Amino acid sequence: MRKTQAIWFLFFIAQLSFASTHIHLQFDSEVEAPLRAQILDDLKFMGQVQGTQATPLHQKVFGPVSGASYLQFFQNRVFNVGKSLCGDDHAVACVLSLWDNYIFITPNYTKFDHPQMARLSVIYHEARHTEKNQGNWPHASCPKPFLDQRGQNIVSIWTGAMLAGESACDATAFGSYGVQTILLKNMAEHCTNCNEKVKADSELFGSDQLNRIIDTQSRAQLEKDFAQK
Amino acid sequence: MKKKTPWLLTAGLVLFLVGVYYSLTRENSVFHAVNPLVTPITGSGEATSSGQISNTATNTNTSVNANTSVQTNPSVPLSPEDQRKMNILKEIFATKQDNDPRMDTELSNLSPSMKKGLQEFYHTIPAEKLNQRGTIAFLLGRKLETVDDVDFLKSVLMEKLCLSLADCSKPAAPSSGEESHLDGINETTAAYPQLMAIRSLSTQYQELSSNESANKAMMDHIVDALHEALHSQNARSALEAEKVLRAIKR
Numbered sequence: 001m002r003k004t005q006a007i008w009f010l011f012f013i014a015q016l017s018f019a020s021t022h023i024h025l026q027f028d029s030e031v032e033a034p035l036r037a038q039i040l041d042d043l044k045f046m047g048q049v050q051g052t053q054a055t056p057l058h059q060k061v062f063g064p065v066s067g068a069s070y071l072q073f074f075q076n077r078v079f080n081v082g083k084s085l086c087g088d089d090h091a092v093a094c095v096l097s098l099w100d101n102y103i104f105i106t107p108n109y110t111k112f113d114h115p116q117m118a119r120l121s122v123i124y125h126e127a128r129h130t131e132k133n134q135g136n137w138p139h140a141s142c143p144k145p146f147l148d149q150r151g152q153n154i155v156s157i158w159t160g161a162m163l164a165g166e167s168a169c170d171a172t173a174f175g176s177y178g179v180q181t182i183l184l185k186n187m188a189e190h191c192t193n194c195n196e197k198v199k200a201d202s203e204l205f206g207s208d209q210l211n212r213i214i215d216t217q218s219r220a221q222l223e224k225d226f227a228q229k
Numbered sequence: 230m231k232k233k234t235p236w237l238l239t240a241g242l243v244l245f246l247v248g249v250y251y252s253l254t255r256e257n258s259v260f261h262a263v264n265p266l267v268t269p270i271t272g273s274g275e276a277t278s279s280g281q282i283s284n285t286a287t288n289t290n291t292s293v294n295a296n297t298s299v300q301t302n303p304s305v306p307l308s309p310e311d312q313r314k315m316n317i318l319k320e321i322f323a324t325k326q327d328n329d330p331r332m333d334t335e336l337s338n339l340s341p342s343m344k345k346g347l348q349e350f351y352h353t354i355p356a357e358k359l360n361q362r363g364t365i366a367f368l369l370g371r372k373l374e375t376v377d378d379v380d381f382l383k384s385v386l387m388e389k390l391c392l393s394l395a396d397c398s399k400p401a402a403p404s405s406g407e408e409s410h411l412d413g414i415n416e417t418t419a420a421y422p423q424l425m426a427i428r429s430l431s432t433q434y435q436e437l438s439s440n441e442s443a444n445k446a447m448m449d450h451i452v453d454a455l456h457e458a459l460h461s462q463n464a465r466s467a468l469e470a471e472k473v474l475r476a477i478k479r
Contacts, residue, residue, distance in 0.1 A: 089393075090415050112395070115327055118418055122414055155464075156412060195328055200425070204421075204424055205414065205417055
């Protein structure tokens with residue numbers, strides 16, 4: 001028994017040294033090397049983030065602003081990465097309901113020239129959708145009408161299609177849009193080893209995603225959280 | 230057990246150190262990018278200080294788009310120092326590692342000739358390379374010192390709407406339902422150069438307005454540029470410009 005305990009102790013010590021610095025993802029064979037490398041590079045960047053503070057909601061969802069927190073959040077939810085077109089020409093990533101702990105990346109992940117923080121926020125958004133115990137955090141239907149700050153219908157800038165009625169909003173601060181916004185806003189404000197561009201990008205895309213939170217109280221909760229500097 | 234305890238601890242320590250070594254040298258390690266043992270595929274190979282995210286990358290997709298040819302005959306020749314900075318920017322674009330610390334340490338306080346070179350480089354970049362274009366708008370917008378600086382950002386604001394991220398000249402296919410749920414990110418990226426330009430103009434205006442002896446003509450020029458953006462085909466940037474003008478009460 002003591003020998004067994006000793007062996008398990010040594011095994012645990014060995015695993016600790018790997019776990020804290022290793023990105024554990026299984027890639028399907030269809031995920032080509034450049035796509036795989038880009039995802040790993042992006043996650044490595046997240047894994048090296050340093051911060052001194054975090055807002056209360058960030059503490060609740062991720063913990064401190066730190067690479068370890070961000071990698072832990074992602075790797076507790078995503079074990080496998082596959083490749084798919086995700087049923088949409090514009091999609092960068094998605095989750096599919098029958099595939100637990102899987103995210104699927106489209107070729108657009110490297111083909112579209114998104115800022116790095118935009119790419120990362122998308123896969124963190126999708127990682128939130130893998131939480132089966134939360135019903136995968138389904139989106140809410142955007143209200144009818146769905147108006148911007150000028151009182152005009154929010155439409156696709158390309159097709160003119162209205163977002164009103166589409167399953168493209170959230171009624172909670174803790175769904176995928178909320179978590180994405182919390183991540184971005186905290187990176188903008190509290191990342192201490194991010195350059196000015198990354199912080200500006202985080203602020204820009206964070207503000208954009210906040211617009212998808214349609215519940216007044218949830219939105220107020222998020223805005224109050226981000227105001228704490 | 231007493232006699233075995235030091236052995237156990239020693240063995241555990243050795244295994245831990247072995248694990249750290251492998252973590253430093255394996256591709257999937259977060260430290261791989263900063264590991265001096267690893268030869269970078271691209272990058273100048275400059276050493277990074279501890280705690281800084283490295284400027285090296287393991288991304289094999291490092292080839293710059295064939296259409297992104299740096300102008301070999303700029304109207305204003307770049308000095309060796311400016312050329313070195315331009316090469317740094319090209320490296321960062323190739324690695325797609327936006328958080329390269331050289332973005333702040335090397336690509337700031339740009340000389341007039343470097344600014345001109347960047348403006349010319351901007352126009353050689355395909356319209357679909359929105360992050361690259363937006364990064365240049367960001368770099369040039371960090372310090373707006375002349376009317377020419379503002380005019381460049383104004384020209385960015387007046388660009389045609391990029392119709393889709395795949396091909397700016399072709400309309401995007403419509404998406405709906407769950408498919409449209411991340412279109413916000415796509416649309417923000419489509420307007421990224423313009424949004425960076427507006428951000429820079431707004432920041433510069435606020436800096437000037439807090440200074441009593443500020444250049445009023447420059448402030449007016451910034452406001453003119455923002456007013457032009459109100460007429461942009463890009464609803465996202467028009468809305469942003471309106472927000473800024475409302476905030477500065479102009």
